[in-house]
Amino acid sequence: MPKTLADYGAFNVSPIVDLPLFIDPFLLFTSDKEEYQKLHDEIVRYLRFLRDKSVQGQVNKGLLKAWYCFKEVHQNRLGFCLSGNRGAGLGMKFAGALDQNLSKLFKDFGTEEVTQGSHLEKLVLIRDRVGRDNISDFTTNLIKGFLLRYTETFAKEHVVEEKRKVVRIPRVEFNYQAGVWIDGEFDLPWFVDDYVLLTPEDILTKDEIWINKEDLRKDFPRIRDAVENEALRSQIEAYFMKVLPEDYTAKEEREAIERTLKRFPEIIDHYIKDKEDRGEEAIERSKGKVSEAEHRFIENLGKLASLIAERSQFYSSPSTTLEETRRKIEFLKHVIENQDGYRLFYVNGQAVEREKDLQILFKLVWEGSPSSADAEVNNGRGPVDFKISRGAKDSTLVEFKLASNSQLERNLEKQVEIYKTANQTTQSFKVIMFFKAYEESSVKRIIQRLKIPDEAGVILIDARQDNKPSASKA
Template structure:
């Protein structure tokens, strides 16, 4: 039941930590991303060289766009990239698949380079150019795109980094020589070339696995990001030394804001006016980036904390719960159809969470998890080991469901893992699951609702009573409160 890299490839976690690599799950993507700012700010010369190589490629693309040498074939060759699924990081809720960088990304990137950042590489305000700059002003290039683009552009480094570790520490029987496409760009021919590496081989997926250094990873937003830039708009113009230009910026902002008669404006209106002002005055972007460069040490601290938190929640806590489930229940050895199996597994999980300390999986530094996406990844990692096929976000034409547990075409059970605080919980309970059942032709559907406070429990109970389904077998409430558990000695 190997869930993580070190399990499958027979290396210790200490060995991985000493090497500086993140111990990825080989079951599911974890919500981590490569932040190119961490390459720029690092004192590691190799990272700085990688950052410069990224900028070199962006300048190459910019020059081709401005020279009118970009056609459909070159767009595909230079701007389209596959999902680097082998690093096991990203948004996927089951497995490690993704859409990659396709036409939408290529269009947004080429447009931004052409009409907004023709001076990319020659900035006078910030210390350096930054890849993130091309996603700041217009929508279309997001956090996951930046990480995917960065990952593709440093593919040779990641493969070499993994190869060095693999050859030194992993049984040769678990390695394979692999040709990797788009590993190195040849500026002489204007084309990507492949390279061969000796990499860890995951026989189950018939694919290789990549390791990534922890010190270039972050979670949530990149340090340089559009949300921060828009929300900090009122502070950024103050850094402009030209008073006349500063006045023009604020005047244009007020013009675009078009305040209503009562003077009340929404956050959305403020954000839209700020975005239009950045497009009108691109120099503001450079001042925002300079501020981010000047506070780079904070980026390192924040990213390190987020990576440590991710490792604690998605590895340490998951492993602890897996051990409890394996030692005290029959969670990983259940016979029967998917409906009974799912109910029994939920019963075991509920018992471990409520009575045996398993609730800690959802808590970090006194705060409960905030995103249902994190809940789904945790559930997927815990559920691994079932004889049934576990799919996520199954969409049979009328909307997605969190998980579809199936054994063949005629034995399916749908399960949704929900946070009690979800504002759409009532609507979901009332309408969604019957639609999913009809669309999937599933016999059964089950809701698992996790709450972290008495207030959340009272809210869920009131909804269930109002809908007439309180106590229904297929609605499973799980108490994950941190202040309502037995002591460690009693729990043991």
């Protein structure tokens, strides 16, 4: 099946957890495939519809919810949600931000003169708490009809009827005359208790979409200086210097840039034009990132899932979450240190040090457990990576850190105790992964300096690739 999917052009999704991949609308825009370009045109058409209604003052709370709010399309298993594969979707905060930008900052959306086309990403470049997940979720919902037809075509040809199901899907196509979303029926692959949605590999990216806030802030000086209108360029420069304090911090510089962008939103068109001119770079970058994700997460997670299945009897659930969690961590440690699990953290021989990748593996080892493994639980004093629970009276907390984390010592000293109090539990583990010998030494010195006892639940994982036996000898 992987080869069949590859030949079809679809990404081979994981049935276990979401993967850190996103649909990037710019890849639709810059593609030489007419079908993708039409999809991007339809996205712009829908946004122009919203803009017209917003400028005319015709959008009330009910219409905000009907036109802007969407559930996450979790069936494509993308976007990286540790708690299964179901994210929060697009709510009223996103709706309000988008509607306000369409009615005030970007009334010219759809009629830009500087850029080659219009872009959804433009509408959220100067809004906090609106990022790549929101853009990808919104794009996925707006092209959901295409994705459903794309999946149905594949399923009818390559998936046996017993593993398919005709499903009625809500909000597939938009009726512009009536101003409502309409449903549709599709014959789709069925896995466990839900349908599976395929996504073409060539519209996916990883880590960040091409048009993004971080690049806009980083490129602000160059984009500002590239504005051809001399009078406008002078006004932008004068305003920016006015709102930028003397001896400014990095945070104050970011705030000054955002204030300038809100005052002169036309700067964004110049930034987007620069991104359009480098469209081929976006395609090549995304290819490399998707290929890396496919190797690291699909291939390696498949191998790890097999290892876990082989050891399922040994790791059957003990009587308490404390004991069960310790066993899960010890097993994860064994897999990484002795069963080639460390390979997930390397690309072309170089360590890719991310705590999120370790969390993905930890989520994997909880498949089939009677305990609830909830990610990023916030019970009053900030989110904890995982809370393992069996009812209200038995819970265990788990935090993951890299040895290279500059805040590790402070975290070890304070964070777990804070979480214990907030979550009303006396059970917790701190899992620390290191990639170099000096990192291991540093962590051990911190533990010694803070006089952390063995029973405190601090567990180290060795992810060095130059210190591993072969899997056959482990």
